[in-house]
Amino acid sequence: MPRLVMKFGGTSVANIERIRNVALHVKREVDAGYDVAVVVSAMAGKTNELVGWCKEASPNYDNREYDSIVASGEQVTAGLLALTLQNMGINARSWLGWQIPVMTSDDHGSARISAIDGTGILAGFSERKEVAVVAGFQGIHQPTNRITTLGRGGSDTSAVGLAAAIKAERCDIYTDVDGVYTTDPRIVSKASRLDRVSFEEMLEMASLGAKVLQVRSVELAMLYKVPTYVRSSFDDPANPQLGTLICNEEDIVEHQVVTGIAYSKDEAQITLRQVADKPGIAASIFVPLSEANINVDMIIQVVSADTKTTDMTFTVPSADFERAKAVLMKHRDAIEFKDVQGTTDVVKISAIGIGMRSHAGVAAKAFKALAEKGINIRAITTSEIKFSLLIDAPYTELAVRTLHSLYGLDKE
Amino acid sequence: MPRLVMKFGGTSVANIERIRNVALHVKREVDAGYDVAVVVSAMAGKTNELVGWCKEASPNYDNREYDSIVASGEQVTAGLLALTLQNMGINARSWLGWQIPVMTSDDHGSARISAIDGTGILAGFSERKEVAVVAGFQGIHQPTNRITTLGRGGSDTSAVGLAAAIKAERCDIYTDVDGVYTTDPRIVSKASRLDRVSFEEMLEMASLGAKVLQVRSVELAMLYKVPTYVRSSFDDPANPQLGTLICNEEDIVEHQVVTGIAYSKDEAQITLRQVADKPGIAASIFVPLSEANINVDMIIQVVSADTKTTDMTFTVPSADFERAKAVLMKHRDAIEFKDVQGTTDVVKISAIGIGMRSHAGVAAKAFKALAEKGINIRAITTSEIKFSLLIDAPYTELAVRTLHSLYGLDKE
Numbered sequence: 001m002p003r004l005v006m007k008f009g010g011t012s013v014a015n016i017e018r019i020r021n022v023a024l025h026v027k028r029e030v031d032a033g034y035d036v037a038v039v040v041s042a043m044a045g046k047t048n049e050l051v052g053w054c055k056e057a058s059p060n061y062d063n064r065e066y067d068s069i070v071a072s073g074e075q076v077t078a079g080l081l082a083l084t085l086q087n088m089g090i091n092a093r094s095w096l097g098w099q100i101p102v103m104t105s106d107d108h109g110s111a112r113i114s115a116i117d118g119t120g121i122l123a124g125f126s127e128r129k130e131v132a133v134v135a136g137f138q139g140i141h142q143p144t145n146r147i148t149t150l151g152r153g154g155s156d157t158s159a160v161g162l163a164a165a166i167k168a169e170r171c172d173i174y175t176d177v178d179g180v181y182t183t184d185p186r187i188v189s190k191a192s193r194l195d196r197v198s199f200e201e202m203l204e205m206a207s208l209g210a211k212v213l214q215v216r217s218v219e220l221a222m223l224y225k226v227p228t229y230v231r232s233s234f235d236d237p238a239n240p241q242l243g244t245l246i247c248n249e250e251d252i253v254e255h256q257v258v259t260g261i262a263y264s265k266d267e268a269q270i271t272l273r274q275v276a277d278k279p280g281i282a283a284s285i286f287v288p289l290s291e292a293n294i295n296v297d298m299i300i301q302v303v304s305a306d307t308k309t310t311d312m313t314f315t316v317p318s319a320d321f322e323r324a325k326a327v328l329m330k331h332r333d334a335i336e337f338k339d340v341q342g343t344t345d346v347v348k349i350s351a352i353g354i355g356m357r358s359h360a361g362v363a364a365k366a367f368k369a370l371a372e373k374g375i376n377i378r379a380i381t382t383s384e385i386k387f388s389l390l391i392d393a394p395y396t397e398l399a400v401r402t403l404h405s406l407y408g409l410d411k412e
Numbered sequence: 413m414p415r416l417v418m419k420f421g422g423t424s425v426a427n428i429e430r431i432r433n434v435a436l437h438v439k440r441e442v443d444a445g446y447d448v449a450v451v452v453s454a455m456a457g458k459t460n461e462l463v464g465w466c467k468e469a470s471p472n473y474d475n476r477e478y479d480s481i482v483a484s485g486e487q488v489t490a491g492l493l494a495l496t497l498q499n500m501g502i503n504a505r506s507w508l509g510w511q512i513p514v515m516t517s518d519d520h521g522s523a524r525i526s527a528i529d530g531t532g533i534l535a536g537f538s539e540r541k542e543v544a545v546v547a548g549f550q551g552i553h554q555p556t557n558r559i560t561t562l563g564r565g566g567s568d569t570s571a572v573g574l575a576a577a578i579k580a581e582r583c584d585i586y587t588d589v590d591g592v593y594t595t596d597p598r599i600v601s602k603a604s605r606l607d608r609v610s611f612e613e614m615l616e617m618a619s620l621g622a623k624v625l626q627v628r629s630v631e632l633a634m635l636y637k638v639p640t641y642v643r644s645s646f647d648d649p650a651n652p653q654l655g656t657l658i659c660n661e662e663d664i665v666e667h668q669v670v671t672g673i674a675y676s677k678d679e680a681q682i683t684l685r686q687v688a689d690k691p692g693i694a695a696s697i698f699v700p701l702s703e704a705n706i707n708v709d710m711i712i713q714v715v716s717a718d719t720k721t722t723d724m725t726f727t728v729p730s731a732d733f734e735r736a737k738a739v740l741m742k743h744r745d746a747i748e749f750k751d752v753q754g755t756t757d758v759v760k761i762s763a764i765g766i767g768m769r770s771h772a773g774v775a776a777k778a779f780k781a782l783a784e785k786g787i788n789i790r791a792i793t794t795s796e797i798k799f800s801l802l803i804d805a806p807y808t809e810l811a812v813r814t815l816h817s818l819y820g821l822d823k824e
Contacts, residue, residue: 016468050488056428057492058499065498068506069491072484076462079481080469086477087470094480098510099557145511 003125003168004034007136007159010044011176012233013077016084023084024237025174026131030090035125037132037166039159040081042073063108067138067149071097074135074155082133092131095121097138098147102158104139110151111139113158113220116165134162153214160217164224171226172243173213174233179244180205180212182409183261187397190410194259195242198249199225201259201352204386208350209264213246221246249354257355257362258407261400264348267297268321269378269390272328274309274338284335285312285328292327294320298348298379298390309338313379315390318344346378347396350388351403362407363387369406375399415537415580416446419548419571422456423588424645425489428496435496436649437586438543442502447537449544449578451571452493454485475520479550479561483509486547486567494545504543505536509550510559514570516551522563523551525570525632528577546574565626572629576636583638584655585625586645591656592617592624594821595673599809602822606671607654610661611637613671613764616798620762621676625658633658661766669767669774670819673812676760679709680733681790681802684740686721686750696747697724697740704739706732710760710791710802721750725791727802730756758790759808762800763815774819775799781818787811 006029008022022038029036041047050070054061078094085092100120104111124130136155139148150157156173163171179193180202197205199222206215212230221228231243245251275281286296299314316324321344328340356362363382366389370377375398379390391399404410418441420434434450441448453459462482466473490506497504512532516523536542548567551560562569568585575583591605592614609617611634618627624642633640643655657663687693698708711726728736733756740752768774775794778801782789787810791802803811816822 016465019469053428053488053492054495057431057495061495062498065491065494065506068508069488069495072487075484075487076465076481079477080465082477083466083469083473083481086474087472094477096480096559147508 001033001035001125003037003166004029005037005039005159005163005166005168005171006174007039007155007172008041008174008233009155009176010041010047012174013040013081014044016080019077019081019084021237022081022233023088023090025233025240026085027088027090028237028240030131037121037134037162037168038081039134039136039155039162040074040077041136041155043077046073046076064146067108068147071135071138071147071149074137078133078135085131085133090131091128092133093124094133094135096135098140100134102139102161104141104148104150106141106144106148108146108148111141111148113139113150113161116161118162118166122166134158150216153217156214156217157220160220160224160226160228163226164220168226171221171228173228173230175212175230176233177212177230178232178235178241179230180210180246180260182259183400183404184263187400188404190412191404192409192411193242194244196245196247196252197259198252198354199246200249200385201354202246204350204352205260205262208262208348208352208386208388209266210260210262218246255355256353256408257359258351258353258409259355260352261403261407261409262350262352263396263400264350265393265396266318267315267346267348267390268318268324268342268344269313269315269346270321270324270328270340270342272312272335272337272340275312276336277303277308277310281310281312281335284331288327288331289316289324292323294324294327298381298388300379315346315348315379345393346390347393348388348390349396349399349403350386351407352386353407354385356385365406366403369402370399373398373402375402413445413447413537415449415578416441417449417451417571417575417578417580417583418586419451419567419584420453420586420645421567421588422453422459424586425452425493426456428492431489431493431496433649434493434645435500435502437645437652438497439500439502440649440652442543449533449546449574449580450493451546451548451567451574452486452489453548453567455489458485458488476558479520480559483547483550483559483561486549490545490547497543497545502543503540504545506545506547507533508547510552512546514551514573516553516560516562518553518556518560520558520560523553523560525551525562525573528573530574530578534578546570562628565629568626568629569632572632572636572638572640575638576632580638582641583633584641584643586643587624588645589624589642590644590647590653591642592622592658592672594671595812595816596675599812600816602824603816604821604823605654606656608657608659608664609671610664610766611658612661612797613766614658616762616764617672617674620674620760620764620798620800621678622672622674630658667767668765668820669771670763670765670821671767672764673815673819673821674762674764675808675812677805677808678730679727679758679760679802680730680736680754680756681725681727681758682733682736682740682752682754684724684747684749684752687724688748689720689722693722693724693747696743700739700743701728701736704735706736706739710793710800712791727758727760727791757805758802759805760800760802761808761811761815762798763819764798765819766797768797777818778815781814782811785810785814787814
C-alpha cells in the first residue's frame with residue numbers, strides 16, 4: 001500500500017471540533033487506500049502558554065526543562081486525534097518522539113533530527129491497518145534519554161523527516177494558506193498559487209522570507225527527495241482543493257525565469273565608518289560576530305574619500321541588531337573604525353527562479369525598473385537562482401509589486 | 413546523606429506563585445541536609461480539562477491514549493518546578509515516569525507499579541547534588557513502551573513507591589489538610605489531629621472513607637514500611653507545622669481503643685426479595701457481580717416468612733448501583749428471585765483502632781449508643797481492628813458525633 005504523511009498545524013487542531021475535521025481529512029486518504037501517518041502540532045495557543053510559564057518560572061530557563069514542558073502540547077493533540085479517529089471506526093494510535101524514536105542532537109530548543117526509526121509505525125500499518133498519529137516538533141537525545149524539540153516550525157520538519165523514514169509517496173502539509181504563491185497575496189492582489197515549485201526554489205523562498213514552510217523542512221525534503229504538498233486545512237474534507245507541489249526540478253515542465261518574489265523585514269543594516277584599510281579587515285569584523293552566533297548576510301565595502309579607510313556595510317537579522325553593535329564596540333580597538341551606524345528600517349526583496357541559470361541580465365532589469373520608481377538599492381547579493389536587494393522599508397510594497405509585474409507573474 | 417521524598421498535589425502547584433512556595437519547602441529540606449526527590453501532580457484543573465477533551469473526542473475512550481494525554485499534566489508541573497528550583501540556585505531536573513523508569517502493569521488508567529529504578533535519581537544526588545522532580549501518577553509498561561497512569565490519587569502512590577525505591581528516611585505528603593484527624597472536622601468540631609497512626613489503622617481509614625490518602629499508597633507504605641508524614645502545603649515554608657506520621661504500630665506508645673471514625677457515602681444497598689433458598693445461592697448472585705467487576709461489601713441473609721425463600725441484602729459502591737441491578741436482572745432466571753430493591757441513601761460508619769484487638773465489646777457499646785439516638789442499623793461488618801455499620805444517610809452526622817464522643821475522641 002502506498003504511504004502518506006499528513007501534517008496539521010496548531011490552528012487546524014485548536015479544539016475537538018477542528019480535530020474532527022482533521023480526522024475527516026485523514027479518513028479520506030485512508031479510504032483512498034493509503035497507509036497514513038499524521039503529524040500534529042500543539043493546539044493553537046498552548047505552546048505560547050507553556051513558554052509563558054517557563055519564562056515566569058525562570059527567566060533564563062534551562063532548555064532541557066523547556067523541551068520537556070513544551071513537548072507536552074503535541075503529546076495532548078496526538079492522543080486526542082488518535083481518539084477521534086478511533087471514534088470514527090479507524091484504527092489509530094499516538095506516537096511520541098521518544099516512542100518512535102525520533103533521535104536528535106542535544107541542542108535543546110532547536111535540536112536536529114539524526115535518525116527516525118520507522119519500524120513501529122510500519123508494523124502498525126501492516127499488522128493492524130493502524131493510522132500513526134505522531135506528536136510533531138519533538139524527539140529524544142541519547143544517551144541522556146531526554147526530550148528535545150526542533151524549534152519553531154519543527155512539526156514541518158518532523159513530517160518531512162518521517163516521510164523520508166517510512167518512504168512515503170508524499171508529505172502533505174496542511175496549513176492556513178492553500179499553497180505557495182508567487183508572492184505575498186496580502187501585498188500583491190495579482191499573486192497566484194504555484195502548481196509546482198522546485199525544492200531549490202522553495203528553499204530560497206523560505207530562506208528569503210516566505211513563511212509557508214520552515215527552511216529546515218525544505219532542506220530535508222530536498223535531501224531525501226520527498227515530494228511535499230502544501231495545501232489548505234480549511235478545505236472541505238470531502239472536496240479538497242489543489243495546493244502546491246514541491247518537487248524535483250525535472251518534474252516541472254515549464255519554467256518561468258522568475259518563479260516568485262519574497263521579502264524579509266527581519267533585516268538590519270550596520271555600517272562601520274572609516275575602517276582602517278588593512279589586510280585582514282574582514283576577518284577582524286566578521287569573526288567576532290560569527291563567534292557571537294550572529295549571521296552576517298549582505299556585505300558591501302566602499303572606499304572612502306581618503307584612501308586609507310573604507311566603509312563596511314553589512315546586514316544581520318534585526319533580532320541581533322543591538323547585540324551585533326555591542327560586539328563591534330567591544331572589538332573597536334582591534335578593528336579600528338571611527339563610527340558604527342545602522343538601521344532596522346530596511347527590507348530585503350528577492351526574486352527566485354531556476355530559469356535564472358539560463359537567462360542573463362535578469363537582475364539588471366530589476367535595477368532599472370526600481371530606479372524608475374525612485375527606489376534606492378542599498379545592497380545587492382546574487383546566487384545562481386536568485387538575487388536579493390536591500391531597500392528602505394517604506395518602499396517594500398511598491399518594490400514587490402514592481403518586480404512581480406516586471407517578471408510576468410501578475411495573474412490574468 | 414539522608415533521603416527525603418516530598419509530594420505536592422494539584423492545588424499546591426496551581427500556578428507559578430504556588431510552585432514557588434513548593435520550591436521554598438524543598439529548599440528548606442535541602443538546606444537541612446536532605447537529598448530530595450519531589451513528586452508533583454498536575455496543576456489544579458488541568459487533569460479535568462484533559463479528561464474532558466478525551467470524553468469529547470471519544471465517549472468510550474481508549475485508556476492507552478487517555479494515559480498519554482493525561483500524563484502530560486504532571487510532565488508540565490515537573491518541568492516548571494525544576495525551573496523554579498534552578499532559578500533559586502538549586503540543582504534540579506525533572507523525571508518523567510518513562511525516564512526513571514517507573515514500570516507498571518498494562519492496566520491503563522489504573523496501572524499498578526511493578527518496579528521503580530532509582531539509579532538515575534540516586535546518581536543525580538551523589539554526582540550533582542541534584543533535586544529530582546518527579547512527575548507523579550505515571551509510569552510505563554514494557555514491552556509496549558506506552559505511558560500508563562496509576563488512577564485517582566496516583567501521585568501519592570508514586571511518592572511512597574519512590575520513597576521505598578530510593579530508601580528514603582520518610583515520605584512527606586503535603587496536602588490541603590494538616591494531617592489525619594480522628595474524624596472529619598467538618599462534621600465534628602471536636603475532632604483532633606492524630607500525631608501518629610499505624611499503617612494498619614490508616615489503611616482501614618482510607619478504605620472506609622477517609623480521603624486524606626489513597627488506599628493503594630497506604631498499602632505500599634505498609635508493605636515497604638515507609639514512614640509517611642501527612643502535612644499541610646499551606647504552611648509557611650520557613651515555619652512548618654506538625655502533621656500526622658503514619659508508621660509502625662511499635663512506634664506508637666499509647667494506643668486508644670478507637671483511633672478514628674470514618675464514614676463513606678459511596679454506598680448503595682441492594683435487596684433481593686424472596687430468593688429461592690437452595691444450595692449455591694450466594695454464588696449464583698455474587699459470581700456474576702464479580703465478573704462485572706462490582707465489589708460487594710456487606711452481606712446479610714434474612715430468612716423470609718415462608719421458609720422456602722430468603723431475602724439477600726448487600727452493599728455495592730454507589731457508582732455501580734444501576735449496573736449491579738442490571739446484572740442481577742440479567743441473571744434473574746438463574747438466581748430465581750421475586751424482586752430487586754435498593755437505595756443509595758445509606759452511609760457506612762466505621763470505627764477503627766488497633767486497640768480493638770485487645771478489648772472485647774467495643775462494637776456492642778456502639779449498637780447501644782446508636783439505638784438510644786434512634787438510629788437503625790441496617791448491616792454490620794467487623795474485622796480485627798474495625799467495625800462498620802450501615803445506616804440511613806440522614807443520620808450520618810449524628811452517628812459520627814455519637815461514636816466520636818462514645819470512644820473518648822472529643823478534644824478537651
